[in-house]
Amino acid sequence: MNTKAPAKTVDVVVVGAGLSGLAAARTLQKAGLDVHVIEAADRVGGRVRSANVAGAHLDLGGTFVGPTQDRIIALSEEVGVKRFATYVEGGNLMHWGGTRRSYRGTIPSIGPIALVDAGRIQSALDKLSRSVPPGRPWDAPNAQELDAQSLGSWMRAHRATASTYEIFAIASRATWGCEPDELSLLHALHYIAMAGGLDLLLDTKNGAQEEHFVEGTHEIAARVAAELGEGRVHLSQPALSIDQTGDVALVRTPDLEFLARRVVIAVPVWMRQRIKVTPSLGPDAVALGQRWPGGVLSKAYAVYDRPFWRDFGLSGQAVSDRGPAVITFDASPEDGSVGVLLGFIGGKQARMWDSLPEDERRLRALNGFAELFGEQARHPRGYLDQRWVTEEWVGGGPCAAPAPGHVLPYAKTLIEPQHLIHWAGTETADQWSGFMDGAVRAGERAAAEVIAAVSNASITDKN
Amino acid sequence: MGTWEHKHTEITTATPAQVWSRWAVATTWAIDDPSVEWALFDGEPCNGSTGKLKSPGSPAQKFTFTCVEPLRRFDFAFNLPLGTVSITHLVEEQGKGNYAVTHGVRVEGPLSRVYTALLGRKIAAGFPDVVNAVLNAALVSAA
C-alpha cells in the first residue's frame, strides 16, 4: 500500500539545502514563486556545518570569506550574521625539511633562491590563468592543451624546484583536496581566474581567508532556511528521481512527491548521478558525475584555554611539509576568550589520515600542532575533526577536482539547463567557484534562469 | 674508526602487536619501505638467524638478526667489508595508550664514514616516511 501523500503541486523544487540551494530558494521565493527545498541529510548547510567544542564555536566546512566575495557577504548581512578579521598578528611558522622557522606573508621563507622560484611559478600561473575566461574555460586559447596537462606536470615542465613544487602541492591539497598531479591544469587556471588571481585565492589579509563569521557559517544557512518559512525545507528527503513529462517534473523522495514547473539541482556535481532523471540526461551528464569527483579535505580543531601562541608573537598560521595538517590558522573567537587552532589535511595525506582510528588521528594532529607551536599544543581542552568524504550526501570537498582531460568535454554540461532542470551548486559558479560565495552566486543565477523561464511560460500561456 | 647513528621516533596508538605484524613479516617490508625491493627470512626470526634484502639497483644483501624480542625489539645487521650497518626497531609504552615507535640506523667499523655516506644517511632520510607507512598499515589493516 502506498502511504505517500498525494503529489504537491508547486512552482519550483530545489534539491539540496546547501548555501547554493538555499540562496536559489530565497531568490525564487522573493520573486513570488512557491518553492520547496528537499534535503537528503538531516540538517541544512551541506558543506557548511558547525560544532561547539569546549566552549568554542567551530566551522567544520566552509569558514573564511574575503574581498570580492560579495554575494556570500551580502547574504550573511541580510540574515544578520556578523564577521570578524582572521587573526594575523605576529609571525607565521613553517616546518620544512625537519626544521621550524618563522616568516611573514603568504609564501613561506624557504630561502632566497627558492623564494624567487616560487614567485616565478606563481606569476606564470597567474598570467596563464588570465587567458581563461571565467565561466567559459572552453574559450581559453589552447584549452585542449591546458586540459591535457596536470598542474603537477606543468610545474615539472616549467622546472619548478622541489621546494616550489611542495609549496604548490600544499596549496593544491588545501584548495582542491588533491595532489597537483591529480588536477587538470585547465581547471586549476579557471579556478584561479574565477577567484581573481592567486593572491586573492591564497592570502589571508586581502585574500579569501581575511575574515570569518562570529556566529559561524552554518548559521547563515540555518537563518536562510528559517526565513523560507515553516514546511518549506524538507530534511532527510533525498531526491530519488525526477520525471520530466511535458511542462511538469515529478520529483520523488522517500516520503514526498512534488509536481513542479521547474527543478533546481544544487547538489555537489559528483552526487548528481544518484538522482534518476527521465528522460535521461545523456552520456555526458553521467560521465560528468563520475569524472568530476570531490577532493579530499579534512579539518582538525584543537581548543585551548587561551590562544597561547600569541604570547610568543605567533599568528597561529603555519605551513608544514610533514603534516598531517599542512596549513594551520588561528580560529579563536574574536575576543580570544579561548584559543582555537585549525589544521587542514588534504589530498594524499587526508586519504590516509581519514582511514585511521579516531585516537590516532587526534594524536597525529596534536603532534603536528606541537611540532609547530610547542608542547602546550599537545594538551587541548577539546578536539574535533571532520572528514568530509565520510558525509553520505556530500562525500568530499571542498570542491570538485577533475583530472586532466576531464574539463573540456563536460564543462558545458555542468551548467546547461536540461528541459525543466536548472543547475546550481558552487561548482557551477563563474566567480569564486568552489567557495561559499560561488555557491550563493550559482544559486542566484539558477533562480534567475527559472524566473525568466517561468515568466516566459506564463506569457506564452496567457497568449 | 668511528660510529654514526640516527633514530626517528613517532608516537602512536598502534599497539605493539599491530606494529610487530609489519616488522616481523618479510613480505610487508617492500610495501612499507620504497628502498626495499624484496626481503626474506631464513625461517622464523630469532637472534642469530639470517635473511636477505634486495634494494632497487643493488645486489641482494645477507643480514643477521641481532636482537629479536617479540612485540618490543627487532634488530638486524649487515656485515660489510670493514664495516657494519645495524638497523634497530623498538616499540616502547608511553602511557595513556600511546607507544613510541623508533627506527634507527648505526654504522660502525673502519669504513664507517664511507658506509654512512653511501647507506646510513639515505636510510635515515627515509625513516619519517617509512615509520609512518608502517604505522598507517599497522592501524589500517587492523581496523
Ligand SMILES: Cc1cc2nc3c(=O)[nH]c(=O)nc-3n(C[C@H](O)[C@H](O)[C@H](O)COP(=O)(O)OP(=O)(O)OC[C@H]3O[C@@H](n4cnc5c(N)ncnc54)[C@H](O)[C@@H]3O)c2cc1C
Ligand atoms: C573542509 C572545507 C573547508 C572549506 N573552506 C571554505 C572557506 O573557508 N571558504 C569558502 O568560501 N568555502 C569553503 N569551503 C567550500 C564551501 O563550503 C562550499 O563551496 C559550499 O558550502 C558549497 O555549497 P553548495 O550549496 O554548492 O553545496 P553543498 O554545501 O554541498 O550542498 C549540497 C546539498 O545537497 C544535498 N544533497 C546531495 N544529494 C542530494 C539529493 N539526492 N537530494 C537532496 N539533497 C541532496 C547535500 O546533503 C547538501 O546539503 C570549504 C569546504 C570544505 C569541505
